[in-house]
Amino acid sequence: MNDFLINALWASIGIALLAGPLGCLMVFKRVACLGDTLSHGSVLGLSLGLLVGVHPMIALTAVTCVWVSFLWILNKNETVSTDAAMALLTQSSLAVSILFFYFVPFQETSLIEALVGNILTVGKEDIFLIYAMDFVFAVLLFFFWKKWILIAIHPDLAFAKHIQVPLLQILFLIMVGLFIAFSIQMMGALLVPAFLIIPAVAARLFSKTPEQMAFLASVIALCSALSGLGISYQFDIPTGPTMVCMTVLFYIFLSLFKQLLRIKQVCLFKNWKERKK
Amino acid sequence: MTLIDIKNVSLILKEKVILQNISCSFDKNEITTIIGPNGGGKTSLIKLILGIYKPSCGFVRKKKNLKIGYMPQRFQINPIVPMTVRRFLNDVNTLGPLKASYLADFDMTSLSGGEMQRVLLAYALQNKPDVLLLDEPTAGLDVSGEQSLYQFILDYQKNSQCCIILVSHDLHFVMKQTKRVLCLHKHICCSGLPETVSSNSYYQSLFGVQVPYIHHHNHSHERNDDE
Structure with missing residues (x-):
């Protein structure tokens, strides 16, 4: 096996495991x-790093932290709703980062690479960083x-239990930001969010508790990452999009399966009623 | 013994005065009902006590290590969170006295309004709190559900001797069953025994003179079973 493929394999396992609970x-x-x-925001960090000439990881982390604090401040502002604040930051960072890329004289990473990712560029040190993040x-x-689950259900209930709600909210934002910053190299900025959300939504179909759902989401993410990697290697197609397509396929497959189970249940119920008559 | 002491508290949110110069205290073994019009600051006062809001001036002083049970206003749980009642409560024993043990293995999203209220109350009762903050506990309940929930709260208070602070719109219950009423409309309009409060002119301008109707029973009803 090629060296880059083994690197890609380890990186995608490390990322998929974490995508479940975070998503x-x-x-x-x-x-x-x-x-x-x-x-x-991570794309902006990447472009800023290229423009100023610092290590991309440092720029990414810095911009992520700044973005989290912007999001927090905007959230406090009562005239801006959370989704509007998120959209504002999304669009503005995209525009600014495209301009930054335009001004970078020598491009190690292209804008397209930042947006859709390039698995070939994942190196040993990236894998080390990903697993360090996994551990922490x-x-x-x-x-x-x-505590995070209780905050998600109702923040006031968490407050009544003396949970440090704002602190944990900010910590969560930073964690998601760092997770994305560490995985855009592989998946690309446009696709990482899908890799977080789709496995979680698919896992909801067959889970009774939050823990089950997180575990199942990790399994789905892992399966789609590995199968996506294999398929993309076999047919020589981009890896990130293939992985995300696999998560979507998993979702479709699982929801069809659930629908089938439901139909079967209804049939059984009808049979039972007819027999009673 | 004072559990919660509120002194000269004002609360300003979004450049709007929500509460103005509130002073009151809550002691062990008493039920206080907070009434008042919409936007009168009832929920804000609860959130001040919880510490969700910080007072703009004045202070809220709580006894050290005070255990607070909180029942929020009716809310919808996000249906994507897979959560059974058992998992939400950790300890389902508190469902028993509420006659809601059968709910233990239900999914939180499948609960009706009244069932949700009972689960939330069971949640607030966990760990035997010293103070129980109930924000419109009977919202969305039918008349008999309302009655039994209030009866449960009264019985629970008698047994546990805890302090209950209750937001209610049900003036009949307030006037009949509670000893202390706090009428809140940005400031404390009036407080004290239900009779005192209902004769207060400010209260009458808010709720009208006729409401509530206090039914003093001076006769007995004979049930006619033939009908």
Whole structure:
């Protein structure tokens, strides 16, 4: 196997494992569009890094933190609703980053690469970073999972339980931002949010508790990442889009399966009623 | 023993005065009902006590390690969160006295309005709170559901000797069953015994003179079973 393929394999496993729980928390909190905002912010970070000449990871992290604080400030402003604030940041960062790319004299990364990703560029140090993030986020998720769920259900209930609601909200935003910053190289800014949301939505079909849903979402993300990687390698097509297409296929397959089960149940119920007569 | 002490508190949100110069205190073993018109600041006062809102001036002082049980106003749970009642409550024993044990394995999204209210009350009762904050606990309940929920709250208070602060629109209940009423319209219009409050002119201008009708029973009803 090629070296880059093994790198890609490890990177996609590391990202898929985390996509499950993070994506679930995002849909629980009704901020499914948050991914778009932060991923466009990441493109801005990337372009800024190229323009100024600092390491892209440093620029990405810095811009992510700035974007999270902007989002927080806009959220406090009562005349801007959350979705409007997210759209505002998404569009403005896209426009600014396109301009930045225009001014970069020598392009190591092209705008298209930033938007749709390029798995060939994933190196050993990226994999190390992804697994370091996995470890730290897994610890954080372990400790704060239940609190985040309660905040998602009703923030005031969490307040009454003496949970530090604003602090945890900001921590969550930063985590999603960093997750996206670390994975746009592979998936591309336009596609990372899909990889967070679609497995979570698919997992909802067959889960009874939030934990089940997070686990199932991770499994779905992992399966689509691996199968997407295999297919894209086999047919020589772009990897990121193939992975996202696989998550969509999983969603369609699972919802059809659920529908079938429901039809079967209805039939059984009808039979039972007829027999009673 | 004072559990919560509110002194000269004002609250300004979005450049609008929500509460003005509120002073009151809540003690152990008493039920206080907060009444008032829409936008009168009832929920805001609850949120001040919880610490969700910080007072713009004045202070809210709470006893150390005060356990607060909170029942929010009716809300819709996001249907994408897979959550059973059992998982939400952790401890389903509090459902028993509410006659809602059968709800334990229901999905939170499948609950009716009244069932949701009972689950939320069960949630507030967990860990035996010292103070119970109930924000319109009977919203969306039918008449008999309302009665039994209020009866439950009264019985619970008698047994646990806790402090209950209750927001209610049901003036009949307020006037008949509670000992202390707080009428809130940005400021505390009047407070005290139900009789005192209902004879207050400000109260009468808010709710009218006729409401509430206090039914003093001076005769007995004979049930006619033949009918």
